[in-house]
Amino acid sequence: MATARRDPLTLEVVELIGTVVARYYEEYEQAAAQHALTGAQARVLRLLSLEPLPMRRIARNLKCEPSNVTGIVDRLEARGLVERRPDPADRRVKLAAPTEKGLATAEQLRDSLDFAREPLAGLTAAERETLRDLLQRMVGESAA
Amino acid sequence: MATARRDPLTLEVVELIGTVVARYYEEYEQAAAQHALTGAQARVLRLLSLEPLPMRRIARNLKCEPSNVTGIVDRLEARGLVERRPDPADRRVKLAAPTEKGLATAEQLRDSLDFAREPLAGLTAAERETLRDLLQRMVGESAA
């Protein structure tokens, strides 16, 4: 298996992945902007819509410094999309949780992410399965 | 063909694409940082390594406002990676072009983008071909 690295085929696939990434990112930002959110704010809102989290955990997920999360959550909180709750188990911890409005926004956001579904519509179910399997092996099975 | 949108399979693929995008982006920034470049600077340098371009064209490619390009090119120029040249055909235009050092850096940058090659090593040539074809159809054939 592990041979090719700079062969034309591999480079072609790498190029295509770059194109997909650029398009995905662009449309994600655009979807966020439709709700007057930045990309980072939209990502945090999506994350919290799955489960309330301590600030520290948000930073780890976003792969940024905890100090940055303070501002992002501040802005989401100022817009009534998120709230900070105390953690009964540890008084140092603040749990960020979406409000009802925040949950509704997160759902709308999810729906507007047609970008990734739209192009898939051109593939048959069998092809989507193949794509899923190949991507899974690329990502390393342990995809979330 | 165009039926499924919210079926489990499609959503699974969308999720996987999101994972690939996050990983690609992260590793791109990391590769850029190894050369003390930001992601935006690395993207501009890569773009110019293909062909010198007017500031306006860079903005269009990055999908940002032209005023932002001024600063990014300023910083690349300050590091001796890029230079501004007059356009003989139109004296309003400034062509941004990589220096030799800039070209060398762009090439190193390209090489350090193993992130997208590494995971592909686990796929056979036939599988990479299949992946290429499916991605090409997603992207719409007209990939760069």
Add this chain to the structure above:
DNA sequence: TATTGTTATACTCTATAACTATA
């Protein structure tokens, strides 16, 4: 008049370092 690049301004994201309140 329209276009190219720039400047000025304001906001967000980012990392670093220092601070506070808990543990």
Add this chain to the structure above:
DNA sequence: TATAGTTATAGAGTATAACAATA
């Protein structure tokens, strides 16, 4: 003493608006 969250600071990317030079 270690950890969670915050504040302060500085640099970079971003959009908007206004400007000079050129077309």
